Amino acid sequence: SQTIHQWPATLVQPVGSPLSLECTVEGTSNPNLYWYRQAAGRGLQLLFYSVGIGQISSEVPQNLSASRPQDRQFILSSKKLLLSDSGFYLCAWSSGLALWAGELFFGEGSRLTVL
Amino acid sequence: AQRVTQPEKLLSVFKGAPVELKCNYSYSGSPELFWYVQYSRQRLQLLLRHISRESIKGFTADLNKGETSFHLKKPFAQEEDSAMYYCALRTGQGAQKLVFGQGTRLTINP
Incomplete structure (x- = not known):
């Protein structure tokens, strides 16, 4: 069966520091992959999606x-x-x-707090 | 631009009462609409899709192209229906992404 893993689950970082969140899928090949941000009052915002290796579509201009x-x-x-x-x-x-x-199919999510 | 609007951030009803979660969309082509649900301490997951015309856990949703709506309904709410609900839009069969609304938190009171 297919599974999706996302880490770290929680991250606290200072302003100006780098970020790396990782996501891997098992049990399937050539999946489409997505990054969403879930914010209170703003719902689920699509940030990026990919239909293949090296193919990235950016939906929202940002710092990511x-x-x-x-x-x-x-x-x-x-x-x-x-x-x-x-x-x-x-x-x-x-x-x-x-x-x-x-x-x-969603992962469990990563909560990022920038201080 | 494609847009999904869920006008209610919070909705609270009593057990046994009817439930309607509103969803409106903006898209000029042939949309595909979905409802996703996130129960407490669980992952976000698909609840139903309009093309299947199915009833899942007693919920139904009808696509109304004239009103550009896809409201989620259940005649008798149950406590286990308490969750966060998101309406989502796929802009055509070839589109490989979903646009989500802001979400509605449904609370069923005993």
Whole structure:
């Protein structure tokens, strides 16, 4: 069966420090991968998605970047964190098939606090 | 631009009462709409999709293209329905992403 792992679960970082959140999927190949941010009152905001290795689509201009160095690995990064980067980050995957029915499978999330 | 609006951040009803969570969308093409749910201490997961025209856990949702709405309904609420609910939009069959609304936290009071 397919599983998705996301880490770290909790992170407290000072302003200006770098960030790396990692997400890996097991049990499937060539998945679509997604990073969402969940913020109170703003719902789920799509940050990045990827349909293949090295293919990244950015949805919102921001201080963050994403990379997909391997088929089932998706990384969310920042060189210098801002206070506004604080939030709950969710990684998700979906079938990469053309007939994808719209179901996303979410990780457990990473809570980032920037001080 | 594609947009999903859930006008109620919080909704509280009594057990046994009907529930309706509102969702409106903005998209000029042929949308696909979904409801996702996050129960306490669980992962966000798909509840239902409009193309399946299914009832899941007693919930139904009808896509109304004229009103650009996809409201989630249940005739008799149960305490285990308490959760965070998100409406989501897929902009066409070829689209590989979902746009989510702000979410509604539903609380069912005993």
